[in-house]
Amino acid sequence: MAWNEPGGNSNNQDPWGGKRRNNGDRKGPPDLDEAFRKLQESLNGLFGGGKKRGGDDGGRTSKGGGYGLLGLGLVVLAAVWLYSAVYVVDEQEQAVVLRFGKYYETVGPGLNIYFPPIDKKYMENVTRERAYTKQGQMLTEDENIVEVPLTVQYKISNLQDFVLNVDQPEISLQQATESALRHVVGSTAMDQVLTEGRELMASEIKERLQRFLDTYRTGITVTQVNIQSAAAPREVQEAFDDVIRAREDEQRSRNQAETYANGVVPEARGQAQRILEDANGYRDEVVSRAKGEADRFTKLVAEYRKAPEVTRERLYLDTMQEVFSNTSKVLVTGGKGGQNNLLYLPLDKMIEGGRSGASAPATGSNAAANEASARAAADLLQQQTRTRESR
Incomplete structure (x- = not known):
């Protein structure tokens, strides 16, 4: 009988149906088996179980005990299901x-719930970049074997396609990568693979690989394709190194030749231009001088026609002044009072100087004038000599 049942003695019974013990009756700890039995009976009463007291033997019947255990199991199962059904997406x-x-x-992202076993969930990180590395021997366009290491960086762009369309999307990625790599390397020459053609190859491989993945609808996006330093097989590595060094020497010699040409060609062009300018200047000078002489002669002819004697005398005096000013002279004196003074001119030297000067293009006209002046001076000297002798 419970402690709160009618007719019960609340002073002598505890909530679990046992008699209270006085302080003097406590001789040891309570019986654990009895406490557990009483807890079980309470749970049975909570979930619809009952207990009867009666009969001649005073025994207890608990038909609702099995139902109580079943209810407890259901509560535990519900708690486990709820724990597994609730999940958090980062x-x-x-x-x-x-x-x-x-x-x-x-x-x-957030707190979500699904209903297993009728529901299934697949959760993946869709922002983290993943990497796949591939390396193998490839045959180039010019039938050479090279080893090409490749790294593909990718991420999941469509989780629905990634989960549902392909059984193993990352395996499909690896196979598509190998196909794209062999296609691109097979259409590229060996020197391009080993030197400056790697960036172009990486771009072409990325484009072709993404086209394969989109065709398969894998839900994967390729973010970057990196090709490390490709190399020849170990058996022929030394020969390939010699080829690369020879190519580098060729490029260096070509650069040196271009540098020398860039220094020499402009200088030669400048010298040629200067010579052309000098020739044009000399031509303009000669033409201008010739035109000036022609104009002077034309004007002189006109003046000569007006006054022949005066013009002839003027020409003679100008010529003698020019000859005497540009020629060394010897004055021979004799007699008293300077009556027999003689002016001596080295005509032979003057004529030879005029002839030698005629060979120079810049002084040709001056040499001819000097020669004519020298002859005129010689004639004048002979005339003065005859005049003196006649006296």
Whole structure:
């Protein structure tokens, strides 16, 4: 009988149906088996179980005990189901939920719930970049074997396609990478693979690989393709190194030749231009001088026609002044009072000087004038000599 049942003695019974013990009756700890039995009876009463007291033997019957255990099990199962059904999606993740094996929804970050076993969820990080490395021997366009190491960086762009369309999308990525790499290397010459053609190859491989993945609908996006230093097989590595060094020497010699040409050609062009300018200047000078002489002669002819005697005398005096000013002279004196003074001119030297000067192009006209002046001076000297002798 419970402590709160009618007719019960609340002073002598505790809440679990046992008699209270006085302080003097406590001789040891309570019986654990009895406490557990009483707890079980209370749970049975809570979940619809009952207990009867009666009969001649005073025994107890508990038909509702099995129902109480069943209810307890159901509570435990419900707690376990609720614990497994509630899940948290991080900021960098997404989850795909399938209901009865068919796509139901894509869940974003936050606290979510699904209903197993009719639902299944697949949760993946969709922002983290993943990497795949591939290395192998490839045959180039010019039938040479090279080893090409390759690294592919990718991420999941469509989780629904990643989960549902392809059984193993990352295996498909590896196979597509090998196909794209062999296609690009097979259409490229060996020197391009080993030297400056790697960036162009990486771009072409990325484009072709992404086209394969989009065709398969794998939900994967390729972010970067990196080709490390390609090399020849170990058996022929030394020969390949010699070829590379020879190519580098060729490029260096070509650069040196271009540098020398860039220094010499402009200088030669400058010298040629200067010579052309000098020739043009000399031509203009000669033409201008000739025109000036022609104009002077034309004007002189006109003046000569007006006054022949005066013009002839003037020409004679100008010529003698020019000859005497540019020629060394010897004055021979004799007699008293300077009556027999003689002016001596080295005509032979003057004529030879005029002839030698005629060979120079810049002084040709001056040499001819000097020669004519020398002859005129010689004639004048002979005339003066005859005049003196006649006296």
